[in-house]
Amino acid sequence: MDAQVLIVGAGPVGLTLAIALGKLGVRCILIEQKDAPQFLPKMERCNARTMEIYRRLGIAKKVRAAGLPREAPMDVFIIMSLVEPPLLHLPFPSVAQAEAAIAKCKDISMPLEPYQLISQYTLEPLLKEVAESISCVDVRYACEFISCEQDAGGVRAKVRRAGTVEELSAAYLVGCDGGSSTVRRQLGIKLQGDANIMELRQALYRCDDLYERIPIGKGRHYHVADEHSTFLIVQDSTRHFTLHSVVDSDADMATMFERTVAMSVKYEMLYVGQWKQNLLLAESYGSGRIFLAGDAVHLMIPTGGLGMNSGVGDAIDLSWKLAATLQGWGGPSLLASYEIERRQIGERNVAASGHAARGRRTWRAAWRPNIRDDTPEGAATRANLTRIADVEQRKGNVMRGAELGYRYIGSPIIAEEPGGPAPDFKNYVPTTWPGARLPHLWLADGGAMQDRIGDGYTLLRLGKSPPDAEPLSRAFAAYGAPFAVLDVAEERVRDLYGYDLLLLRPDLHVAWRGNNPPGDPAVLARRVTGH
Numbered sequence: 001m002d003a004q005v006l007i008v009g010a011g012p013v014g015l016t017l018a019i020a021l022g023k024l025g026v027r028c029i030l031i032e033q034k035d036a037p038q039f040l041p042k043m044e045r046c047n048a049r050t051m052e053i054y055r056r057l058g059i060a061k062k063v064r065a066a067g068l069p070r071e072a073p074m075d076v077f078i079i080m081s082l083v084e085p086p087l088l089h090l091p092f093p094s095v096a097q098a099e100a101a102i103a104k105c106k107d108i109s110m111p112l113e114p115y116q117l118i119s120q121y122t123l124e125p126l127l128k129e130v131a132e133s134i135s136c137v138d139v140r141y142a143c144e145f146i147s148c149e150q151d152a153g154g155v156r157a158k159v160r161r162a163g164t165v166e167e168l169s170a171a172y173l174v175g176c177d178g179g180s181s182t183v184r185r186q187l188g189i190k191l192q193g194d195a196n197i198m199e200l201r202q203a204l205y206r207c208d209d210l211y212e213r214i215p216i217g218k219g220r221h222y223h224v225a226d227e228h229s230t231f232l233i234v235q236d237s238t239r240h241f242t243l244h245s246v247v248d249s250d251a252d253m254a255t256m257f258e259r260t261v262a263m264s265v266k267y268e269m270l271y272v273g274q275w276k277q278n279l280l281l282a283e284s285y286g287s288g289r290i291f292l293a294g295d296a297v298h299l300m301i302p303t304g305g306l307g308m309n310s311g312v313g314d315a316i317d318l319s320w321k322l323a324a325t326l327q328g329w330g331g332p333s334l335l336a337s338y339e340i341e342r343r344q345i346g347e348r349n350v351a352a353s354g355h356a357a358r359g360r361r362t363w364r365a366a367w368r369p370n371i372r373d374d375t376p377e378g379a380a381t382r383a384n385l386t387r388i389a390d391v392e393q394r395k396g397n398v399m400r401g402a403e404l405g406y407r408y409i410g411s412p413i414i415a416e417e418p419g420g421p422a423p424d425f426k427n428y429v430p431t432t433w434p435g436a437r438l439p440h441l442w443l444a445d446g447g448a449m450q451d452r453i454g455d456g457y458t459l460l461r462l463g464k465s466p467p468d469a470e471p472l473s474r475a476f477a478a479y480g481a482p483f484a485v486l487d488v489a490e491e492r493v494r495d496l497y498g499y500d501l502l503l504l505r506p507d508l509h510v511a512w513r514g515n516n517p518p519g520d521p522a523v524l525a526r527r528v529t530g531h
């Protein structure tokens with residue numbers, strides 16, 4: 001075989017998957033049709049969970065160093081223009097402020113890492129460099145996936161490189177090839193939901209002195225209360241900005257920028273393109289030895305910033321399951337659980353982004369032509385829009401439940417407990433309920449619990465007199481599965497997590513919990529390793 005895993009598409013999801021697989025020693029080839037990463041705007045915010053994942057992959061510091069400066073405010077404004085008093089100002093902590101709050105947190109309510117604003121065109125080259133530095137990862141740009149076929153032994157893909165078609169063989173193939181995924185189409189898998197909800201133009205501008213001169217306060221998003229759904233986004237350099245607007249021509253994007261900025265600034269419009277809002281979910285996340293991840297299976301409206309972040313979650317879920325299967329200790333339910341676990345998250349996040357986008361549309365619907373009038377009627381329009389926006393705009397900015405609180409329900413590799421909190425994408429309710437991500441907490445020595453957890457299964461034994469781990473350890477050894485025991489005697493930790501024993505998976509999700517050793521350790525080990 002040319003590789004153990006062939007990854008199609010070097011967007012942020014394919015690159016993250018390649019890094020995660022590479023760190024687990026899986027030999028992979030990542031192919032990308034473009035000649036090189038492009039300087040095109042798309043996502044700009046890695047959420048807290050993605051940053052926790054990047055920390056585990058050892059790249060969080062690099063991502064922060066390349067992203068928006070840590071002191072920069074993350075505030076969101078609703079404005080008439082950048083020089084008029086804002087209609088609404090929603091403050092959000094800078095990374096430095098969020099890190100300080102996290103450092104002080106004594107409970108399990110906060111993530112280990114805060115969000116980070118980084119433009120996709122900065123993130124992709126960074127991830128590419130990391131992937132290329134891993135010896136078992138072969139990154140090939142200017143290499144287009146054309147087609148593939150699979151049988152019980154593996155997958156063979158036809159790819160085009162420098163005008164010639166060649167064949168690559170691998171045990172598994174993962175299509176991370178975006179919304180119009182060729183891999184997905186090859187498999188005949190359809191997207192379901194609402195397509196082409198709205199079409200906007202997006203332009204990228206370079207404007208060196210604007211950020212420092214914004215008189216109403218520095219932030220990251222400036223939504224203009226107009227009839228064009230216009231919004232301005234500060235990119236990571238603070239010298240680049242994107243503006244989205246519903247207008248008729250590319251040339252109008254210069255007018256909209258000047259109208260929004262409303263100051264005399266020197267700027268260059270570097271790019272204009274069109275994009276469509278979709279709320280779509282694939283009917284399936286793969287077939288046989290071929291899997292799909294990221295935008296190839298879920299397309300969301302960027303409101304709420306769940307698109308790439310959901311894809312990073314897909315990549316991490318799939319990476320350890322592929323590695324386990326290739327290393328021989330993972331049973332068949334492991335890879336089968338990928339779709340069960342991640343499609344429900346895709347479905348929930350598509351719904352969450354729809355909810356956030358409807359919020360945005362609701363306050364925009366309060367726009368009236370008299371909004372700029374210096375009359376009692378104009379003032380009433382502004383007040384009404386602001387009042388509605390104060391509720392509705394927040395829907396896109398408060399997604400902590402979707403970001404940190406997602407829990408896998410009905411998974412064959414989790415020892416389920418009946419009931420459990422209902423999924424809530426707005427609020428984060430920390431829990432060790434099986435299927436949930438282990439909440440972050442600080443240990444007495446100042447270290448983070450998450451940092452102590454290795455790449456295999458971990459049995460956390462909490463409190464002063466933890467139960468015996470030996471039977472479970474032997475049960476995992478019977479499958480050759482990596483298993484470690486981590487003892488934390490602090491009663492505080494036991495109280496916060498609520499149990500004496502927590503069995504964690506490599507991706508930090510809780511597979512089982514209890515106050516006594518499992519009744520039948522062999523049954524538990526068999527289940528969570530997918531046998």
Ligand SMILES: Cc1cc2nc3c(=O)[nH]c(=O)nc-3n(C[C@H](O)[C@H](O)[C@H](O)COP(=O)(O)OP(=O)(O)OC[C@H]3O[C@@H](n4cnc5c(N)ncnc54)[C@H](O)[C@@H]3O)c2cc1C
Pocket residue numbers: 008009010011012013014031032033034041042043044045046120143144145146176177178179181182202275293294295296302304305306307308309310311
């Ligand atoms: C305006 C805007 C703002 C956004 N903001 C956010 C945000 O703040 N946070 C967030 O999480 N998400 C955001 N998103 C969504 C985010 O950009 C996407 O979810 C993300 O790019 C998906 O990553 P991906 O790797 O799955 O797919 P893509 O980024 O689409 O990458 C797919 C890659 O596959 C390659 N490819 C395609 N076909 C082939 C082929 N046949 N052979 C080889 N290579 C192929 C493509 O060239 C591409 O490089 C935003 C999107 C938009 C449009």
